Amino acid sequence: MLIVNVKKLGIGVISSILLIFLFYFYMNKNIVITQTQFIMNTTIEIKLFGKNSDKQKLEKTIAKAFDVMKEVEDNSTSYVEYEGNAASLNAHRGEYYTVNTDLIDQLSTSIPFCKLTSGEFDIGLFRTVNIWKNGSEKNYLPTRQETLNSLGKSTPDDIVVDKFNSRVLLPADMEIDLGGVSKGYGLDRVISFLKNSDINSALINAGGNIIALGQPVDRNYYNIAVQDPQIINKIIGTVQLHDGEAIATSGSYNRYYDINGKKYSHILSGKTGYPTELYKSVTVITNKGIISDILSTSLFLLSIDDGRDLINKLDYPIEVLYVLNDDTIVKSEGFNIEYSQDNIYKNQ
Amino acid sequence: MNIPKITFIKINKKEILIVIGLLILALTSYLFINNQNPGAKVKIEVNQRLYGTYDLNKTQEILVRDNGGNILLRSLIINGKIHVISSTCKDKICVHQGEISLSGQTIVCLPNKVVITIINDADKIDGVLK
Known part of the structure; x- marks a missing residue:
């Protein structure tokens, strides 16, 4: 016969519960x-939101997400040659060269913007960028003639992208630099990787570019x-x-060439090879990382009117906020921002 | 009529203590799991490994050392902000960056592989657009 001690059982049940x-x-x-x-010359921060029970999975996934970003960096850099990347394409200019799919994707998305911005946004500025880099190292201000000469006769419109065969024909007088494209493109790649890894909520911050997946726990948006x-x-x-x-x-504030104590914006006009100082900063919200990257650069180089024309030609949802040089703010109606209490900028 | 017989289980002091003890243990564990010290903190990572977490509201000097014990950089928390005073790196970008205090802001010393991040759950900021 089984004898059950009710009291002991009770304590056992309570503690188990x-x-x-x-x-x-x-x-x-x-x-x-x-x-x-630190990837693509900037700090990349990845945040994954989940439950404690998924901790190991989240940690594994975050490491792989960084690998995706590094892969995009290697595939897009103009500074180190890997087979099929931008640096190798630059070395094989003037002939058909087989490139990786990341490069095909970035080129086919970004090239139309060169024409849409009348040549202001330009992915063929590798030589011009180097003139400015050398200038800031030697404390020498490049002349307008020097930067103009570095532009060459061809425009990005002359690049032939053969998607079907993954080949690209780069004009012989051009070298590409995807500085204003790859960060945003990398964000898109990481997001699709995370979706495939069953991650529901993530925030990826690549300095001047942020992309959101899902939502944090207590709200339906990220702040x-x-x-x-x-x-x-x-x-x-x-x-x-x-x-x-x-x-x-x-913006011109966090990346610039320092020459003789003066700061020159790293965002160069494809028409002159010189920085423009139209605004203090331009912020764009849209639904793709690569478009946000290209657009913030493009709108930084265009007048507000030309920028509006560009936005109207595009099929993406786009909101924009300009901080003008006189410390006033111009923004599209749908750009919702909650100003901080000590904000000095006023709506125009 | 059949009247059900109610029996009272006699519980002695020892058993009450055990139950109360269990309840207290459960409550403290619950609180511990649910509430890990809020407030602004500074997280320092070296070579992608957590080096330490510090209270941003306590004035203190933090020496960041490598595995061999050599000082990589000196940082100072004062008035709810942190900045790097000196660093062994060549470019000194971390020193020139100045003070940070907002949740999500970072100071990075690439040559020394040191990342300093502000964490503040209270201000509900998920990311800082630079």
Whole structure:
């Protein structure tokens, strides 16, 4: 006969229930895994949102996500030659050369923008960029004639992209630099990788480019602080970034060539090879990383009117915010920003 | 009529203590799991490994060393902000970057592979667009 001690059983049941409850609660706790790595000459921060029970999976996935970003970097760089990448394509200019699919994708998306911006946005500026890099190293200001000469006669429209055979014919007088494209493109690649890895919520921050997947636990949007273009430790305000949205800022404030103590923006006009100083910063929200990257650069180089024409020609949802040189803000109606209390910029 | 017989189980002091003890243990574990010290913090990583987490509201100097114990950089937390005072790197970009205090902001010393990040769950900022 089985004798059950009711009291002992009771205590056992209570402690088991408590343990199960605690375990369940621990595993269900929402966590954020954040990692930072230096890729594409910038700090890339990836945040994955999930449950404690998925912690190992999240950690594995985040490491692979960085690998995707590194792969895009290697495939797109103009500085180190790998088979089929931009540097190798530059070396094989003037002939058909087989390139990787990342390069095909970036070229076919970005080339139309060169024409759409009347040549202001230009992916064929590798030589011009190098003139400015050398200039800042030697403290020498390149002349307008020098930068103009570096542009060559061909325009990105002359690049032949043979998608079917993964080949590209680069004009002999041109070398490409995808500096204003690959970061945004990399974000898209990482997002599709994360979706395939069953990640529902993630935020990827590549400095001036951020893309959102899903939502954090307690809200249906991510809060993104937009940095003040003049004071590094201040923000203009916060923007709500929803699932699938990408935000990008172009400004002269955090990347520039320092020559004789003067700062020259790293965003160069494809028409002159010289920086433009139309705005302090331009911020764009759209639904693709690569488009946010290309557009923030393009709009930074165009007048507000020309920028509006460009936006109207495109099929993407686009919101834009300009910080003008006189510290006023011009923005599209749908660009919702909650200004911080100490913000000095006024709506025009 | 059949009246059900109610029996009271006599519980002695020892058993009450065990139950109360279990409840307290559960409650503290619950609180521990659910509430890991909020407030602004500084996270320092060296070579992608966590080096330490520090209170951003406590004035302190933090020496970041490599595995061999050599000092890589010196940083200072003061007035709720952190900046790098000196670094063994050549470019000194980390030193020139100045103070940071907003959640999500980073100071990176690429040559030394040091990343300093501000974490503040209270301000609900998920990312800083630079």
